[in-house]
Amino acid sequence: MDLRGGSYVVAGGAGVVGEAVTRELLRLGATVTVPSRTPDRLAQLRSALPEADRDRLRTVPGDVGDPAGVLEVRDRVVDGAGRVDGVVASLGGWWEGPPLTEVAFPVWQRLIDDNLTAHFLVAQAFLPVLRGTYVALNGIAAFRPVPLSGPISVADAALTMLLRTFAAELADAPVRLHEVAILTPVVTRHWPPEEPAKPHWLTGEQVAAHVAGVLHPEFPADAPLQLRFPADCDIETADI
């Protein structure tokens, strides 16, 4: 696969899964822009990438979880790259804590902001300027309630509907929109060594290759909005 000449944005590209996706898109020859609220994370991302690919990484300090911040990031991307061929939203993050009956309101608000509102803002900012593919990543908590991670299940299920609604409203727009639901934990260089990973769990490389395939212009145009990965995962029994 070859993405040379393509210009992609990975929102959340300094995070665990986003880094893997960024690495793969660069490996395939694309130019990739990654925003982050924390310049240090952008520096760490750059230094973790193969040297040969670093000149095609563009980093933008900014907050895509803020209504004004995301527009600033979007405008810098469009000004710098000229166009956007694809966006990957790898936003949010796992959380475990008390049951919903005891979740403190600020915690609830932060988790909904991180796992749902940031997706809304990125999609709202980028979909109108995109001539290509928009991929939002989601997880297994969207499909079944995960006790002690309740706000994540709620936000992830709502993310599915957010994307369905954008897709319905943009049916005639020149964009292809997909939700890639990653149904196992993702093992990357960030995985804590004290928690042994199971052999069937996906690696960052596998997830990134899958996402790159979905972004590719030759990905089937009639593919469904929601793509489960792995497709044969038993949602009810799968590890969280």
Ligand SMILES: NC(=O)c1ccc[n+]([C@@H]2O[C@H](COP(=O)([O-])OP(=O)(O)OC[C@H]3O[C@@H](n4cnc5c(N)ncnc54)[C@H](OP(=O)(O)O)[C@@H]3O)[C@@H](O)[C@H]2O)c1
């Ligand atoms: N990690 C896994 O094992 C796994 C498994 C299955 C599915 N997934 C899915 O993969 C996606 C990413 O997860 P992850 O584990 O890579 O998360 P992560 O390491 O915590 O990274 C998430 C990224 O989201 C950004 N973000 C979070 N809240 C934000 C906010 N309020 N405003 C702006 N940016 C915000 C952060 O950007 P900054 O750089 O600005 O902080 C961060 O880079 C999620 O959709 C998750 O469901 C992950």
